[in-house]
Amino acid sequence: MNYPFGFYSFGKNIGIKDDSLDFAVIYSQKICKAAAVFTKNNYPGSPVIVGREHIRTGKLQAIVINSKNSNVATGERGINDARNTCKALANSLGISPELILPSSTGVIGVPLPVDKILKACSEAKENLKEGNLEEVARAILTTDTKSKISFREIEFNGKRGVIYGMAKGAGMIEPNMATMLSYILSDWDVDQDLYSELKFCVDETFNCLSIDSDTSTSDTVVLMASGEAGILPSQIFRKALYEICLDLTKQIAMDGEGATKLIIVKVENAKNETQAIKIGKSILNSPLVKTAIYGGDPNWGRLVMAIGKVFDEPIPYENLQIHFGDLSVKDASTEQKILLSKYLKENTEINLKVNLGMGTSKKEFYGCDFTEGYIKENAYYTT
Amino acid sequence: MNYPFGFYSFGKNIGIKDDSLDFAVIYSQKICKAAAVFTKNNYPGSPVIVGREHIRTGKLQAIVINSKNSNVATGERGINDARNTCKALANSLGISPELILPSSTGVIGVPLPVDKILKACSEAKENLKEGNLEEVARAILTTDTKSKISFREIEFNGKRGVIYGMAKGAGMIEPNMATMLSYILSDWDVDQDLYSELKFCVDETFNCLSIDSDTSTSDTVVLMASGEAGILPSQIFRKALYEICLDLTKQIAMDGEGATKLIIVKVENAKNETQAIKIGKSILNSPLVKTAIYGGDPNWGRLVMAIGKVFDEPIPYENLQIHFGDLSVKDASTEQKILLSKYLKENTEINLKVNLGMGTSKKEFYGCDFTEGYIKENAYYTT
Structure with missing residues (x-):
């Protein structure tokens, strides 16, 4: 499997609900240009609220994710938990908390077991492995039965890079202008506005998806582009990004809760x-x-x-x-x-x-x- | 069970699909004032199209209903079938076809077995029994598990009359400004516009109902008021009509396909x-x-x-x-x-x-x- 250069990650179990993988970190050695689209649900989760703040600069260097608990409808406490999660991870990685996007998925209305998460954040640096993104794709699952991964290797002007996407989602899915959780990472950058590229692709793919007509409070698609491999013309970057989004969209639909078709x-x-x-x-x-x-x-x-x-x-x-x-x-x-x-x-x-x-x-x-x-x-x- | 005076009816099996009751006629010895609301689905059934024409005069004397086939998406043939059904029944009863509201419910897109229906219409007069409305309530069922009946006896100024309602419906139900099939019959009349009374009650009851978010192409509520018992003030008539509509609405919700609650x-x-x-x-x-x-x-x-x-x-x-x-x-x-x-x-x-x-x-x-x-x-x- 081919990973974008310079990205490190891990997924592990920290016992949020059971013994499956429930915690993950993605880290880029270089600060990335970044764009994200989020749920339009009027009660977004705490990580969405904090994530919207952090993405405002158009830069990210890490993503911290837990499954099994969405940290939604948890009030001020939930927002503090999301902020403290970013701070703890920032300490471990030696970067600014504003460069971290927090993300949670799972049951709504239950406070996050934040002590377990803070401990995992403080040990994050030593757990990071180069690439290793399938482990993250497994750690973000909830009622999904399968990991959802799609990537494209792209050669351009003698250089080689990768756009690598993953997603989770099987229920509470009619994204409506945003989508469930999806993380797309690249060592390529694009010669156009990153958000426009992402928004175009999301509108034609994730936003055309519905499992059950219910719009999640946690929907997030985030794209991080380090530019380590160089800059691609929009028509090349967008085509690959669109194909990845479409592929993930179909994988989610095919793995909808109880689905056979x-x-x-x-x-x-x-x-x-x-x-x-x-x-x-x-x-x-x-x-x-x-x-x-x-x-x-x-x-x-x-x-x-x-x-x-x-x-x-x-x-x-x-x-x-x-x-x-x-x-x-x-x-x-x-x-x-x-x-x-x-x-x-x-x-x-x-x-x-x-x-x-x-x-x-x-x-x-x-x-x-x-x-x-x-x-x-x-x-x-x-x- | 107490029926409104002067109404005759029957339900019988004519073999449209199986051996359960699938055909019914309601007849009033007196021409009634009548009002109806129909589905807003853009592909209404043929009986709805013909029924809208016939109700335009505000008068009805009979209703002819079949279950197991909705006569929807059957084109010109379907409309002719509905018209010919009314004509055949009008011949048997010795009344004008325009005084008859046709109504069908069941599978969409299959032509009506019209020969069976025309034969049943031609023999209708001899089958009519005074009252007998539970038989009609049974004959109109499809995936329902129970008959749905609600009535109120009303005494006013020394006279006694009845408003008697029945309904069917268990799936493809989010009426949206109309509703599934419901027939409400009375020997009372009201001192206000009959349609306004009906529309008010439907908007507060059937239109607040949803089994599955799907709006049927056959929704019809019709109210026939003979006035044999006299005229009621609106506040008395409307209260009873509202209670009947609400009762039928709850009976439908309770009997939704697969429902336990x-x-x-x-x-x-x-x-x-x-x-x-x-x-x-x-x-x-x-x-x-x-x-x-x-x-x-x-x-x-x-x-x-x-x-x-x-x-x-x-x-x-x-x-x-x-x-x-x-x-x-x-x-x-x-x-x-x-x-x-x-x-x-x-x-x-x-x-x-x-x-x-x-x-x-x-x-x-x-x-x-x-x-x-x-x-x-x-x-x-x-x-």
Whole structure:
């Protein structure tokens, strides 16, 4: 596995809830240019509040993350815990606390076991290993079943660098202008504004994702670019960054709580992007569409319903074309329904294409089916 | 059981899908004043399209209903089927087709087996029995497990009359300015505009209901008032009508697909009704709130998340008060969480009270928990 040069990290267990990895640090030997997008939830977690302050300078040198407890809805105490975490790590690394982005994920409303975290921070320096980022990708997981990693090696002007991304997230996911936790690290820099590059890619990927229509209070995507390998033209940097974000988005959708199928909804020929988003999200979030796909039932009437319940975007019925894969579903005959059911049952990636016949705008959305596993996971995910 | 005077009805099986009751007629010997509200889904069913035409005169004398097939997304053929159904019944009853409201519920996108329906219409007159409305309430069911009936006997100025309501609905239910199928019949009339009386009651009851956030293409509430018993002042008529609508709403929520618990969300001290609706619906439709209640998990952080994801209605966290029953949940201690879990586990009616501390507006919302039963019902409810 190829890491960006100059990044050190570790993940370990510090006993926040059980004996799985629950704490991680990422450190860059060089101060990085950095950009981040955060949740729009009106009750952001304490780390998001502190992280917004620290990213203001456009510089970061480290990220400190714990899983199993999100430090959300914990008031002043929570904010102090996030600040003290940064301070303790800054001491250990010999850098300024403002160069550290704190990040937490897990249960909401429970104070952080801060003593365990401060102790882990104070010992951070000695635990750091060069690269080692898969360990971090494992340490940030909660209800995820798999690590989510995507990277691109890029050669340009005789130099070689890497953009390396990881993410977690399986439930409470409809990012809405931000996303769950994702850390993207690079030894390349870009010849354009870093935030604009990140925002563009996030809007086309993570922001088109929904597992369950619920927007987390902890969503964070952060990009750190050290520039050790040099500076890339935007078209090269952005292409790789977009591919990584898209890859992570699909990995999250595929690993949604209880999911058995990745659903990709392509809305085409929309009047504009707003219309595409409203219709795409309505389909992606309809429990009746999601359960039909789980059951291999070509119940296309539910798709019509989901499009029709976007009251302020009426689409003439005759304009509508709907496909599962290459198969047309509207007014499907009995024979066609057998093929459609086969398509749903035999694939783990389900492509729904909805042509609105209204204009030229198009957009893709990413989600998963809805199964008994989601219910079990969330009925008994205890506080 | 007490029926309004002068109404005749029957329910029977005509073999649309299986051998359960699937066809019903309601007939009033007198032409009634009538009002109806319908789904706002942009793809209303054919019966809704024809019903909107027929109700325009404010008069109805009969309703013809089938379950197991909704006659939605069936094009011109579907509309003709609905018109021909009304004509066949009109012939049998010796009345005008425009005095008949057609209504269908069931699978979307499959043409109606119209021959069976026309035959049943032609034999309708001989099947009618006085009252007999429980049979209709049974015949309109789809995935419901129970008939839903509510009525009030009213004495006024020495006369006696009845308002009698029935409803069906268990899935694809977030009515949004209309509702699933409900028929309300009375031998009383009211001294105000019938539509206004109905709309007021629907907005406070059926429109505050959500089973699964999906808005059906067939939603219809119709009220027929014969006036045989005389005319009631609005305050008496509306009170009874409201109580019936509320009762039916709760019966639907309690019988939601897979549901084990009725959830009542009371939003208090909102800035205005719009804010109350946005916050109330966000809580009521959050899969994570619904699964936590199913699991008896006092995971109040999910309530905070659901309030916070209404991005355009930020509520200062310190303003928020949240109760399950009489128990405060925000920042609950371990002991308090044990009591909260007990409350969730031991009750089938769960009252959530959310005080926003923003103003004086308040509103109640009705839904149910989210269980494996919902998934099973809808993954394999075959087309």
